[in-house]
Amino acid sequence: xxxxxxxxxxxxxxxxxxxxxxxxxxxxxxxxxxxxxxxxxxxxxxxxxxxxxxxxxxxxxxxxxxxxxx
Numbered sequence: 507x508x509x510x511x512x513x514x515x516x517x518x519x520x521x522x523x524x525x526x527x528x529x530x531x532x533x534x535x536x537x538x539x540x541x542x543x544x545x546x547x548x549x550x551x552x553x554x555x556x557x558x559x560x561x562x563x564x565x566x567x568x569x570x571x572x573x574x575x576x
Contacts, residue, residue: 522562532561533568544568 532543532550543550545563553559556568 525560525562530561531558533559533564 527550530547530550531553532545532547533556534552534554535542535544535546539546542548543552543561543564545561545567547561547563550561559565
């Protein structure tokens, strides 16, 4: 495949990949997931607020929760 405009367009719409476990920073869970991260992972680094979150799974779950409450 060429490195032309079609590939650039496809790459622009590709879902972001999750960071490696050693680099991932998740959002803290609450309620039923109080002992885990927001995405459901057990042993990860957790950020204090959403500005420091690098986990794409936490961001995806947050978007889904916000859509469900509309």
